[in-house]
Amino acid sequence: MTAKERMAIEPQAMPEQDAKVRARNMNEVALGYTAEMARREASRCMQCAAKPCMRGCPVAINIPGFLAKAAEGNFEGALAVIRETSLLPAVCGRVCPQEKQCQKFCTMGKLLKDVDKAVAIGRVERFVADLAREKAASAAGKGVPAPSVAPSDRTGRRVAVVGSGPASITCAADCARAGHDVTMFEAFHKAGGVLVYGIPEFRLPKAIVQNEIDGLKALGVKVELNYVVGRTRKLRDLMEKDGFDAVFVGTGAGLPKFMDIEGENLVGVFSANEYLTRANLMKAYDEKGHDTPFWHGRRVAVLGGGNVAMDASRMALRLGAEKVYLVYRRSEAEMPARKEEVHHAKEEGVEFLMLQNAKRVLGDDQGRVVGLECLKYELGEPDASGRRSPVAIPGSEFTLDVDTVVVAVGNASNPLIPATTEGLEVNKRGNIVVDAETNMTSIPGVFAGGDIVLGAATVILAMGEGRRAAAGINAYLAKKGSAS
Amino acid sequence: MNCIKEKRQLSDNVFFMKIDAPLIARERKAGQFIILMVDEEAGERIPLTIADADETAGTISIIFQTVGATTMKLSRLEPGDSLAAVLGPLGRPTDIRGANGEKPGHVVCVGGGIGVAPMHPIAQALKAAGNRVTIIMGARNKSLFVMEDEMRRIAGDDLILMTDDGSSGRKGLVTEPLKELCESGAVDEVIAIGPPIMMKFCALTTRPYGVKTVASLNTIMIDGTGMCGGCRVSVGGKTKFVCVDGPEFDAHQVDWDLMLKRMGAFKPQEAAARDHVCNLFKGI
Numbered sequence A: 001m002t003a004k005e006r007m008a009i010e011p012q013a014m015p016e017q018d019a020k021v022r023a024r025n026m027n028e029v030a031l032g033y034t035a036e037m038a039r040r041e042a043s044r045c046m047q048c049a050a051k052p053c054m055r056g057c058p059v060a061i062n063i064p065g066f067l068a069k070a071a072e073g074n075f076e077g078a079l080a081v082i083r084e085t086s087l088l089p090a091v092c093g094r095v096c097p098q099e100k101q102c103q104k105f106c107t108m109g110k111l112l113k114d115v116d117k118a119v120a121i122g123r124v125e126r127f128v129a130d131l132a133r134e135k136a137a138s139a140a141g142k143g144v145p146a147p148s149v150a151p152s153d154r155t156g157r158r159v160a161v162v163g164s165g166p167a168s169i170t171c172a173a174d175c176a177r178a179g180h181d182v183t184m185f186e187a188f189h190k191a192g193g194v195l196v197y198g199i200p201e202f203r204l205p206k207a208i209v210q211n212e213i214d215g216l217k218a219l220g221v222k223v224e225l226n227y228v229v230g231r232t233r234k235l236r237d238l239m240e241k242d243g244f245d246a247v248f249v250g251t252g253a254g255l256p257k258f259m260d261i262e263g264e265n266l267v268g269v270f271s272a273n274e275y276l277t278r279a280n281l282m283k284a285y286d287e288k289g290h291d292t293p294f295w296h297g298r299r300v301a302v303l304g305g306g307n308v309a310m311d312a313s314r315m316a317l318r319l320g321a322e323k324v325y326l327v328y329r330r331s332e333a334e335m336p337a338r339k340e341e342v343h344h345a346k347e348e349g350v351e352f353l354m355l356q357n358a359k360r361v362l363g364d365d366q367g368r369v370v371g372l373e374c375l376k377y378e379l380g381e382p383d384a385s386g387r388r389s390p391v392a393i394p395g396s397e398f399t400l401d402v403d404t405v406v407v408a409v410g411n412a413s414n415p416l417i418p419a420t421t422e423g424l425e426v427n428k429r430g431n432i433v434v435d436a437e438t439n440m441t442s443i444p445g446v447f448a449g450g451d452i453v454l455g456a457a458t459v460i461l462a463m464g465e466g467r468r469a470a471a472g473i474n475a476y477l478a479k480k481g482s483a484s
Numbered sequence B: 001m002n003c004i005k006e007k008r009q010l011s012d013n014v015f016f017m018k019i020d021a022p023l024i025a026r027e028r029k030a031g032q033f034i035i036l037m038v039d040e041e042a043g044e045r046i047p048l049t050i051a052d053a054d055e056t057a058g059t060i061s062i063i064f065q066t067v068g069a070t071t072m073k074l075s076r077l078e079p080g081d082s083l084a085a086v087l088g089p090l091g092r093p094t095d096i097r098g099a100n101g102e103k104p105g106h107v108v109c110v111g112g113g114i115g116v117a118p119m120h121p122i123a124q125a126l127k128a129a130g131n132r133v134t135i136i137m138g139a140r141n142k143s144l145f146v147m148e149d150e151m152r153r154i155a156g157d158d159l160i161l162m163t164d165d166g167s168s169g170r171k172g173l174v175t176e177p178l179k180e181l182c183e184s185g186a187v188d189e190v191i192a193i194g195p196p197i198m199m200k201f202c203a204l205t206t207r208p209y210g211v212k213t214v215a216s217l218n219t220i221m222i223d224g225t226g227m228c229g230g231c232r233v234s235v236g237g238k239t240k241f242v243c244v245d246g247p248e249f250d251a252h253q254v255d256w257d258l259m260l261k262r263m264g265a266f267k268p269q270e271a272a273a274r275d276h277v278c279n280l281f282k283g284i
């Protein structure tokens, strides 16, 4: 195919549920490509020599390589190429901020002068992963055994993996494949980390995450739920008393930040983590069958501009809110959320209030939220992050009529493990300090990765860290093995 | 699996249970709590304090009152049944006077209703650290006292029983003997565990005397690891998470009124869920 012919192929739009309908249900918004659409979209890749897309990918997936296979209709081959560097394509295809990573650098997007017309790499990635999962599911139904590590390849080494988010899933898989005996410890009653308690079903079906966990179990990984390391057992005791040779800490960034404004502890103010956990993990929306109550917000203000804020505001609609405002201090261009989520949120009816910020939450004599006082902002000089910093306009106060406020202004790192593990070095933001090449912490044999190291980041970065740490663990154990 | 080993009904709506939880029994310290789930799929996560533990047997004991859907379902389980999840021990252990560098002294433990249960391991540890321990137990009436014998074993003659109706001990509120003790000037520390309103009034009682007063809070929680912030309270003007910063705080610094309001956040939903479960059970 010539470049011209490739350019002539129409970008394949993602089939979606109608905005009005989906804003009131929990089903996935994006329905996924058909095989024909995936093939066509993959054919748009120019196969350019420079492969700029790969530089945009945090784990450097061989993107032109997998797209070439997908364009031929060889979807299994395409998935194999992705799997060389990524463990979670069905997840990443759905939640990666592609427009800031691979697709940002895509030559096709450049030629057509529109990043939205770049090759939809993520959508093709999702398609090939979904297809394989569906095939495996029907094969499993026919009794085809899942692959696992042959006993002869077992090293006899024991690895503890703390947490079960993308960093931990990846690290556990790679360590198990290397023949180690891996146990995963998760505080919650379900494994998956943010992928199950934070990111909603309508964006990432939980069955996909469960499939990854089942895959781990098939590899021989033991999953211990309801086990909080630092409390149920100290990290050092896992090594000194329980016989683990190495530990990976992937405990995420689970400590919600608040705004520190008046009225923030009133009844009806929630962290996005709480709001989303009630709905996702505890399935509070299904009131007939579930005991966890949820808050019937009629008019909801969500504070923030990231993925978490998008998820919370769209969840509010699905929980029956009549009006949802998204209050963000900067302008839309600065919003860190995935572009597609911003677009979906608007389509579903979330009202964006840009360059505005909450000043205080107003309550009644019952301590319940009755309004949110906001201030208007304008953009000033660029700050350290290169973003133009917002400056409050004095006297611009106004009140939003809301009964619910969801705070989605970020997460800090959970201090539980550092606080209960002597000698574990953290930086001033509380993130665990690791060696850049091996992800080993200040304690020999203890490794860390994902949001607990990076601060609240992304799934793909967490996955990449889990991979690197697993390589670090495997090398560490090999060395230890030859020394003893 | 967390199998129920023993169950006793202590009064109309108060139950005792011994649960298999060897890891928790091994690590737990006075003042810590657990989060449990009765059903895996539909269940709610609720915090309960650990009343006692036996490391050798690998069991922990809990005492709970049937107030919501989950405690009601829990009360219907029998020895041999298992719980879907038990997580713990959570929270910071109690800072035990005498074991923490401070000199042992006279500590008054005030337990209201089933608040006596979480007080038990604390009083035990205080005694073991060489403190004189006075225990004030309060309940609406005699039948609602829990762990009276255990507490008498710790406090001996320094056990003061208070009932609203005078059916046992003195008639009146726990704050009355508390005030008298403070007045006598011989109190170094007070620990209060019970309904928030009782803890609030204990704090108000001791404040004029400047006696260090600690309260163990029992707010709404989900994860118990600091992730959701649902349990947050205002202490000394600062937001604190009960699950990781607590559960014990300086009772003179806690914004009790705000906490009481926050604890009522889901009242209507809770009542509806309870009625729903109630009706289910009636149907059996």
Ligand SMILES: Cc1cc2nc3c(=O)[nH]c(=O)nc-3n(C[C@H](O)[C@H](O)[C@H](O)COP(=O)(O)OP(=O)(O)OC[C@H]3O[C@@H](n4cnc5c(N)ncnc54)[C@H](O)[C@@H]3O)c2cc1C
Binding pocket: A095, A096, A097, A162, A163, A164, A165, A166, A167, A168, A185, A186, A187, A188, A192, A193, A194, A195, A198, A199, A227, A228, A229, A230, A250, A251, A252, A253, A254, A276, A307, A308, A311, A338, A414, A416, A417, A449, A450, A451, A452, A456, A457, A458, A459, A460, A462, B225
């Ligand atoms: C609502 C929301 C939406 C998001 N949307 C996107 C998106 O669209 N795209 C994207 O790329 N990223 C997104 N992110 C960010 C992404 O989810 C995270 O960067 C990623 O999940 C981090 O992975 P992790 O493995 O480091 O930890 P996590 O996924 O946070 O998992 C950590 C796990 O460790 C457990 N844990 C914590 N402490 C302990 C302990 N002491 N003992 C045992 N277990 C413990 C926790 O319960 C949790 O399950 C979103 C985040 C949120 C909250």
